[in-house]
Amino acid sequence: MNFSYWENKEFIGNPDVVIIGSGITGLSTAIHIRRANPKIKVVVLERGMTPWGASSKNAGFACFGSLGEILDDLQTSSLDEIVELIQYRKRGLETLVNLLGKNKFDFKQNGGFELFKPDQKEEFNSCQDRINEFNNLLRGDFGGDVFQIEENSFGFEGIIGLIKNNFEAQIDTGKMMSAYLNLAKQEGVKVLNGASVKEINDLGSGVGLILEGGMTIKTGHAVICSNGFAKQFINDDVEPARAQVIITKPIDNLKIKGTFHYDKGYYYFRNxxxxxxxxxxxxxxxxxxxxxxxxxxxxxxxxxxxxxxxVILPNTPFEIDYSWAGIMGVGKAKTPIVKNISNNLSCGVRLGGMGVALGTSVGKDCAELYFKKN
Ligand SMILES: Cc1cc2nc3c(=O)[nH]c(=O)nc-3n(C[C@H](O)[C@H](O)[C@H](O)COP(=O)(O)OP(=O)(O)OC[C@H]3O[C@@H](n4cnc5c(N)ncnc54)[C@H](O)[C@@H]3O)c2cc1C
Structure with a gap:
């Protein structure tokens, strides 16, 4: 199957750069390349009707780490590595806010709360013991105490302690992706939906892409931003990890406000x-x-x-409205993979469970990597 003359002329042509995946990372890469050089023709190929992976499916936590999780990470990473990762996530959130504007996606710093169950007494005690140490470590970056012990004023059942993260925020994920797509369009990026890449062939002088349906696109450079689906193209430590979400119908007089992490972060909820x-x-x-x-x-x-x-609404009637699933990209390490695969092919993948914070920075890094080569 071929593209028409019109499709080639108007939508595809011979793009200088093709980005695979229109999630946060792919769109940020495209926008940063165009901003650095508006003469570069950038096309984003997205197989879904919306960004169909994680970016428009997530819970909208603008988070960078809760204390319990940080202490848990200390078992596998050094303190310096962990602080560096927190700083990277913080920078990512700042880049996101600067790029789109806080109001465009309802960025609200209502605070994040880590909840401890009765069988987590030891973890809660360790967090209490080390709260000052971590506040001292992070104060320079955040300009105030990040963590504080909090009362259970929300009426949660079976909770022995809460630790608040004062700088954690929540966003409207749908508005974020809508603002991202609008900005990409404004910057002259073509985003093509329903374009599923089946094969990537390095031609030496460029890259040949074969789409489902048999159409081909030739480009100078391709960037793989397909995150949890990247195994299709990359032989690296990145695996899909599905995550499920449910949402209730509106609840009268709902008092819960903020983002909440429960059972070592295996569960997360918000208003x-x-x-x-x-x-x-x-x-x-x-x-x-x-x-x-x-x-x-x-x-x-x-x-x-x-x-x-x-636990969450023990005394309040509620109804579940519906549920959905999304796919994350995870690996043994919590850091993203941003690298050149060959002269004409690079990737920015493995965003894990904090891609709202990381994605925009990773896209910026992918754009910088492209310019180093070209
Ligand atoms: C349910 C859920 C809840 C989450 N909650 C949070 C949260 O609260 N806070 C947080 O920070 N992070 C959260 N995350 C993680 C976060 O959403 C991701 O880390 C982030 O969105 C990754 O962005 P991305 O652009 O790298 O990948 P994605 O958004 O997955 O984008 C990859 C895109 O590539 C496309 N694609 C894949 N293969 C192909 C192909 N062959 N051809 C063309 N297109 C292709 C996909 O359709 C997809 O749109 C959550 C994730 C899920 C699933």
């Missing part, structure tokens, strides 16, 4: 427009959730439902 949005539960079936199929897992959905009933 949005008088509703509770709750995700997680991958730990119930790690093997089964190592997939890029966007179905929902009934075992996990039932557990999410139970959690709302027994």
């Amino acid at each position: 949005i427009n008088d509703r509770i949005l709750l995700g997680g539960g991958r730990n119930l079936d790690f093997e089964g959730e190592r997939t890029d199929v966007m179905d929902c897992n009934l075992l996990i959905l039932n557990q999410l439902n139970t959690l709302i009933k027994e």
Whole structure:
């Protein structure tokens, strides 16, 4: 199958750069390349009707790490590495806010709260013991204490302690992606939906892409930003990890406000427009959730439902409105992979569970990598 003369002339042509994936990372890469040099023709290929991976499916936490998680990470990473990762996430959020503007995607710093269950007494005590140390470490970057012990004023059931992260924020994910797509268009980036790349061939002088349906596109350089689906093209430590979310119908007088991390971060919930949005539960079936199929897992959905009933809203009637799934890209390391694969091919993938914070920076890094080569 061929593109028409008109399609070639208006939409595809001979792009200098093709980006695979229109999530946060792909769009940020495209925008940063165009901003640095508006003469460069950039096309983004997206197989979904919206960014169909994680960027328009996520929970909208603008987070950079809760204390319990940071202490847990200390078992596998050095303190310097962890502080560096927190700084990278913080820079990423600043880049996102500067690029789109806070108001365009309802960026609200309502704070993030880590909840501890009765069987996490030891973890809660360790966090209390080290809270000052980490506040001292991060004060220079954030300009104030990041963590503080908080009362359970939300009425959660079975919680022995809460630690607030004063700088954590929540966003409207849909508005963020809408603003991202508008900005890309404004910068002259062509985003083509329903364009699933099947094969990438390095031609030496450029890259040949074959799409589902058989159409071909030739470009000078391709950037793989397909995150949880990157295994298709890259032989590296990046795997798909499915995540499920449920949302309630609007609830009268909902008092819960902020972003919340429960059971070592395996569950996360927040308020949005008088509703509770709750995700997680991958730990119930790690093997089964190592997939890029966007179905929902009934075992996990039932557990999410139970959690709302027994812990989050124990005394408030609620109804689940609907559920969905998204696919993350994870690996052994929590850092993204940004690298050249060959002269004409590079990638920015493995954004993990904090891609809202990382994605814009990773895209900027991908753009810088492109200019170093070209
Ligand atoms: C349910 C869920 C909740 C989450 N919650 C949060 C959160 O609250 N806070 C946070 O920071 N992070 C969260 N994340 C993670 C975050 O959303 C991701 O890390 C981030 O969106 C990754 O962005 P990306 O652009 O790298 O990848 P993606 O958004 O996955 O984009 C990759 C794109 O590539 C496209 N693609 C794949 N293969 C092809 C192909 N062959 N051809 C063409 N296109 C292709 C996909 O359709 C997709 O749109 C969550 C993720 C999920 C799934």
